[in-house]
Amino acid sequence: MRRAAPTPTALPAARTHAGSADQNQQQLFKLIREGRFAFDSPYWDPISKEAKSLISAALTVDVSRRPDIDGILAHPWLTSQAPTVDITPALTELKKFNARRKLRAGIRAALAANRLKDIVRGEFVMPPRAQDSGNESPRA
Numbered sequence: 001m002r003r004a005a006p007t008p009t010a011l012p013a014a015r016t017h018a019g020s021a022d023q024n025q026q027q028l029f030k031l032i033r034e035g036r037f038a039f040d041s042p043y044w045d046p047i048s049k050e051a052k053s054l055i056s057a058a059l060t061v062d063v064s065r066r067p068d069i070d071g072i073l074a075h076p077w078l079t080s081q082a083p084t085v086d087i088t089p090a091l092t093e094l095k096k097f098n099a100r101r102k103l104r105a106g107i108r109a110a111l112a113a114n115r116l117k118d119i120v121r122g123e124f125v126m127p128p129r130a131q132d133s134g135n136e137s138p139r140a
Helices: 012-016 022-035 049-056 069-073 089-123
Strands: none
Touching: 049 069
16 A cells, blocks of 8 residues: 655665564664665655655754754755646545545444344354464363
């Protein structure tokens, strides 16, 4: 799932890191804090060089080389005339994302309604849980 606002991606370690999304995000942030990030294609292709320059400057690890707020506000990306950019691809992706999100919400609502109906009728049976199978010990 790619969002309309891309984020820099960390270099190889984050791309190959296996685990949960939270672990991947923690690893990504760690690498960005270390200054190890890239602007991956095709997600960053429509972003101007000036915008990438501003982001890179703001993420500079060495505080003495990182621009302060005045330096950020004076950056050419903020002071120049904004170019006309076709945002149709980003809007298309956003619409797809929202459609998937709404579909998932609808499916969850239908499942919940069916479960509630079964509970009211007294027909609902709790599905077995993986940890409950096998060695059952009586609870005190």
